[in-house]
Amino acid sequence: MYDVIIIGGGAAGYGCALTLASVENTQEWAKNKKYLMIDNGKSDILNASFFNLAGVPFGIGGDELYKNMQTQLSNFKSCETKNDTVVKLEKNGENFTVTTENKTLEAEIVVIATGMHKFEIESTLTNTIIHNDVMKPGKIALENNNNKIGTNLYVAGLASGAKTMFAIANGEGAKVACEIFKLWTGKSAVAHDVIKDKKI
């Protein structure tokens, strides 16, 4: 049983996973949380080179950026990653059942971050619509209200209908993570680390 399963490990999935996992050692309420990100390796990042991302080397290749994100996330023990394809998403009482090609998993909260190309997960919980903010036709999004699909079910990145920029997708992942923190703490919560011994 996971506290959060993130479906899709691209810009939005990593934004969510890194934000969730980054408080594992700093917040008492986050100490025993368990996260899982499931991805089948087709992120748009892998076809891009980036000249407009703040704070990363100018022109970084998407494959290098992707590897950096994988390494960064591996520093946190609370978040596992699985290379797999999710095929079904169902509600099971208060929780969710997430079925992949290889396993059946349970989670309290699910974040969908599957990009804009297609949504092939069987589910009565989601409604696929046309992504109307892209240059190429035939792209999709999931109906949502400010990244929320339903109770404990969120969507982030291009799957939410966001504009096709890395920073926007990544930021939506982080935003959803902060919404989850708020759910758990009952108040506004963010993931901020500070420079050791610096007085602020």
Ligand SMILES: Cc1cc2nc3c(=O)[nH]c(=O)nc-3n(C[C@H](O)[C@H](O)[C@H](O)COP(=O)(O)OP(=O)(O)OC[C@H]3O[C@@H](n4cnc5c(N)ncnc54)[C@H](O)[C@@H]3O)c2cc1C
């Ligand atoms: C050629 C190209 C160049 C680009 N250049 C730039 C640029 O210069 N600057 C910029 O800001 N943006 C750029 N972008 C856009 C940027 O890459 C995207 O905005 C960003 O990757 C979207 O993030 P996302 O997480 O929504 O989707 P993605 O990064 O596409 O991630 C979605 C992930 O979900 C996974 N997935 C889907 N379905 C399932 C499933 N059922 N089970 C498991 N996993 C699943 C996919 O394999 C994928 O890894 C470019 C994109 C392309 C294609």
